[in-house]
Amino acid sequence: MELIANSNQVIPTEQVITSVSEGNFIEANTEQVALNHLQKKCIIPVFSKDNESTISHYQFISKAKEVVQGLFPDLLVKEPNIRVSHVVKGRIPSAIGKPAKELLEHEKTIYYERCAFLIDIPEIKQIVNGNELSLSVGGVRAYNQENLYSKKSMEKFKVFIGFKNQVCTNLCIATDGFSNEIRIASINELSDKMSNLFSGYNKEKHLGNMERMNMFQLSESQFAHFIGKLRMYQYLDKPTQNKVFPLTLNDSQVNKVVKDYFECPNFGRNSEGSINLWNLYNLCTEANKSSYIDSNFERNVNAYELINNLGNSLQNSTPNWLLT
Known part of the structure; x- marks a missing residue:
């Protein structure tokens, strides 16, 4: 499979995402949130020694969605299914000493230490051993794997391209479709990293190995x-x-x-x-x-x-x- 980014392609309005990728691809200690929630309701951690901002979950997922739309301009691409865990709660300075049960919404702050997402491309599908699989792209950001007590440095992300089994929403990820450690200094570098990963993924070999099982x-x-x-x-x-x-x-x-x-x-x-x-x-x-x-x-x-x-x-x- 050849995957080439086409950043100049205009995506027709009717082809832009119409529904959210379905299924609990991760279940442990997680909850589902919307991309809008990450954008408007969550604060952004910083590197403590220089107060430089980290790349937020919202930025990561938004850029990944943009890359996927560019790689598959003629196909339906679903909205990200986002799972988060390990919420970090706080409050604004004026709410210091206030009992928790009396806190107003605008006085609360949160962010999630860990975040994963899945984007389905349902029109690319294959029947394998009687099960329908659809092509999917996903990623993980985990702040617990960053040294937030230091100065700003290259930040770590995980990205995959593979398939989701529609019978059970199990993910099927091959070795060449997964990068455990994408390191970037700015969100704009993510496009090249993801495109390189996707172009190196051998879809036919992956499907063949699963058929062989x-x-x-x-x-x-x-x-x-x-x-x-x-x-x-x-x-x-x-x-x-x-x-x-x-x-x-x-x-x-x-x-x-x-x-x-x-x-x-x-x-x-x-x-x-x-x-x-x-x-x-x-x-x-x-x-x-x-x-x-x-x-x-x-x-x-x-x-x-x-x-x-x-x-x-x-x-x-x-x-x-x-x-x-």
């Missing part, structure tokens, strides 16, 4: 062995961990995978207890929805790499610590 199955005993190894991983010594595939799902998420293996109507086990890798992948990405915003996307990518690692071992009959 349906070809391989784990028996009930193999699945049980796999779950046991997931639980063992965190207790391995570092030299041993370094020799096996890195795993990022936590214990509660592994519990969710097991629960859904038995109960999920869409991606659960077959009648004889086996499960194909496509269904296992979706159990992992569903469980990942409980990850906090600042670790969600990288864990999603890890799930994709994990399932492909299992598929490679099954296809080539090579040993795999998770299965042996």
